[in-house]
Amino acid sequence: MNQEKKQFEDGLIFDSKVKEKISDHVSFFLKSLGNHVDKAGTKGTPNRVAKMYDELLSGYATDINKLLNNALFEVKYDEMVVVKDIDFFSLCEHHMLPFHGTVSVGYLPKDKVIGLSKIPRLVDMFSKRLQVQERMTQEIAHAIDGLISPKGVGVVVEGKHLCASMRGVKKPNVMMSTSALLGVFKKNHSSREEFLKHIK
Numbered sequence: 001m002n003q004e005k006k007q008f009e010d011g012l013i014f015d016s017k018v019k020e021k022i023s024d025h026v027s028f029f030l031k032s033l034g035n036h037v038d039k040a041g042t043k044g045t046p047n048r049v050a051k052m053y054d055e056l057l058s059g060y061a062t063d064i065n066k067l068l069n070n071a072l073f074e075v076k077y078d079e080m081v082v083v084k085d086i087d088f089f090s091l092c093e094h095h096m097l098p099f100h101g102t103v104s105v106g107y108l109p110k111d112k113v114i115g116l117s118k119i120p121r122l123v124d125m126f127s128k129r130l131q132v133q134e135r136m137t138q139e140i141a142h143a144i145d146g147l148i149s150p151k152g153v154g155v156v157v158e159g160k161h162l163c164a165s166m167r168g169v170k171k172p173n174v175m176m177s178t179s180a181l182l183g184v185f186k187k188n189h190s191s192r193e194e195f196l197k198h199i200k
Contacts, residue, residue, distance in 0.1 A: 090129065108150050
């Protein structure tokens with residue numbers, strides 16, 4: 001095991017020493033389950049888990065300016081821009097179980113538009129963290145609002161939460177919907193309805 005631990009490298013979130021500690025704690029957890037666990041099958045599990053969380057929580061280390069890479073463009077376009085059905089995966093901060101689903105984003109440009117690929121990357125930035133869906137929805141909307149100051153922004157997130165599917169209330173088909181509406185999307189009924197119609 002010690003030789004395996006020496007293979008850890010500093011990651012985006014956790015350095016090699018932290019990964020060793022995570023591995024140790026997972027080892028303790030598995031040993032606590034006693035003979036119920038397949039020891040051969042879980043031999044490398046502590047190290048795999050330690051490396052995995054560095055990837056799943058990489059959103060904390062994402063620099064929004066580097067992510068955008070100057071992909072903000074001045075375009076004469078005053079109609080709605082909608083990017084829908086963006087897949088996401090995140091971890092609930094309460095139980096550290098996954099929740100996943102889709103994000104739909106719309107905005108009404110004022111002077112600038114965002115490069116198409118950057119909106120899914122923004123979603124990844126905020127989803128690859130310990131999250132609650134309500135906050136993530138707001139963070140995505142306010143990030144876009146701060147970047148290009150559009151006339152309005154709308155974000156709708158639909159997610160399935162394993163903390164409600166495999167434990168607790170145990171309702172696997174429950175879907176949670178959250179929304180964040182800014183600017184004309186909040187103040188103007190027709191703009192809001194147009195956005196919601198686009199993402200149906």
